[in-house]
Amino acid sequence: VPAAEKKRWTLGDFDIGKPLGRGKFGHVYLAREKRSNHIVALKVLFKSQLQQSQVEHQLRREVEIQSHLRHPNILRLYGYFYDQKRVYLILEYAAKGELYKELQKCKYFSERRAATYVASLARALIYCHGKHVIHRDIKPENLLIGAQGELKIADFGWSVHTFNRRRTMCGTLDYLPPEMVESVEHDASVDIWSLGVLCYEFLYGVPPFEAKEHSDTYRSFELRVPHLRPSNTLRRIVQVDLKFPPKPIVSSSAKDLISQMLVKDSSQRLPLHKLLEHPWIVQNADPSG
Ligand SMILES: COc1ccc(C(=O)Nc2ccccc2)cc1NC(=O)CCSc1ncnc(N)c1Br
Numbered sequence: 001v002p003a004a005e006k007k008r009w010t011l012g013d014f015d016i017g018k019p020l021g022r023g024k025f026g027h028v029y030l031a032r033e034k035r036s037n038h039i040v041a042l043k044v045l046f047k048s049q050l051q052q053s054q055v056e057h058q059l060r061r062e063v064e065i066q067s068h069l070r071h072p073n074i075l076r077l078y079g080y081f082y083d084q085k086r087v088y089l090i091l092e093y094a095a096k097g098e099l100y101k102e103l104q105k106c107k108y109f110s111e112r113r114a115a116t117y118v119a120s121l122a123r124a125l126i127y128c129h130g131k132h133v134i135h136r137d138i139k140p141e142n143l144l145i146g147a148q149g150e151l152k153i154a155d156f157g158w159s160v161h162t163f164n165r166r167r168t169m170c171g172t173l174d175y176l177p178p179e180m181v182e183s184v185e186h187d188a189s190v191d192i193w194s195l196g197v198l199c200y201e202f203l204y205g206v207p208p209f210e211a212k213e214h215s216d217t218y219r220s221f222e223l224r225v226p227h228l229r230p231s232n233t234l235r236r237i238v239q240v241d242l243k244f245p246p247k248p249i250v251s252s253s254a255k256d257l258i259s260q261m262l263v264k265d266s267s268q269r270l271p272l273h274k275l276l277e278h279p280w281i282v283q284n285a286d287p288s289g
Pocket residue numbers: 020021025028041043045055056058059062066075076077089091092093094095096097098144154155156157158159
C-alpha cells in the first residue's frame with residue numbers, strides 16, 4: 001500500500017475552542033478535528049511576525065525535528081498548514097496545562113513529585129540526544145502536564161511569553177549554563193545543567209542563581225531600565241555560586257544530585273543515564289513518570 005499521502009490540513013477541518021495561551025508569535029487554541037473528534041492544540045502564528053523576526057527557517061527546522069520525535073514526555077507536533085496570513089501548528093493537547101502555573105500555585109514540589117518530573121525529563125533528553133537533538137529549552141515555561149500528570153517538553157520555539165510568566169520583565173537568564181554565558185560552543189551537557197537548575201527550582205520554588213535584588217526597589221529599577229538588569233545572575237552562574245536555603249527542608253541526597261549537575265566544567269557533569277541511577281531518583285521517582 002503506498003505510504004499514506006501527507007494529509008493537507010485546512011482550518012475547515014477543525015472546530016476552534018477556547019484560547020489556551022498566547023506567545024509573541026501568536027495564540028494557541030483548543031481545537032477538535034471534525035472527522036476524528038480528536039482534541040488538539042492549534043497554534044496560530046502570523047507570517048508577518050515570523051518574517052519580521054526572521055524565524056521562518058527556525059520554525060521550518062523545528063517542524064522537521066519535531067515531526068521525527070515520538071516520546072511520552074515530548075509534546076507532539078502532529079502537522080502544520082498555512083493560509084494567506086498565518087501558519088498553523090497542530091499540537092498535542094496537554095490536558096493539565098502549564099507546569100509553571102502549577103509551580104506558582106504549590107510554591108515548590110514534594111521530593112517525590114520533583115524526582116518523578118526530573119526522571120521523565122532525563123528520559124526525554126536521553127531520547128533527544130540519541131537523535132542528536134540538544135538544548136530542548138527545558139525551563140518551567142516550556143513544560144506542560146498531560147492528562148495522567150506526566151510532564152511534556154513543549155519547546156515554544158522563539159515565542160516570548162507575556163512578562164508575567166516570571167517575576168522579571170526580561171526573558172530569564174536563570175537557565176543559561178556557564179559555557180553559554182561565556183558563549184563557548186555547547187553540547188548535550190547544557191541540558192544536564194538546565195535540568196539541574198530545574199530540579200533546584202522544583203524543590204525551592206526559585207532558580208539557584210536568581211539575582212537577590214527582587215526587592216521592590218530592584219523590581220521598579222528593572223521595570224524602568226530592564227536592559228540595564230545588573231548581571232548578578234550571570235556572575236553567580238559563571239562562579240557556580242550554588243547555595244541551598246535552610247527552608248524548605250530538602251534531603252542531602254537531592255542536594256548531592258543537584259551539586260553533581262551544576263558543575264562548571266561541562267565534561268564533569270553527571271551524565272543523564274547516571275542521573276537515573278542516583279539514589280535520590282531511584283528512591284523518589286515514580287517509575288511510570
Ligand atoms: C511541540 O510543541 C511546539 C512546537 C513548536 C512551537 C513553536 O511555536 N515553534 C516555533 C514558532 C516560531 C518560530 C520558531 C519555532 C510551539 C510548540 N508548543 C507550544 O507552543 C505549546 C502551546 S500551549 C499548549 N499546548 C498544548 N496543550 C496545552 N494545554 C497548552 Br497551554
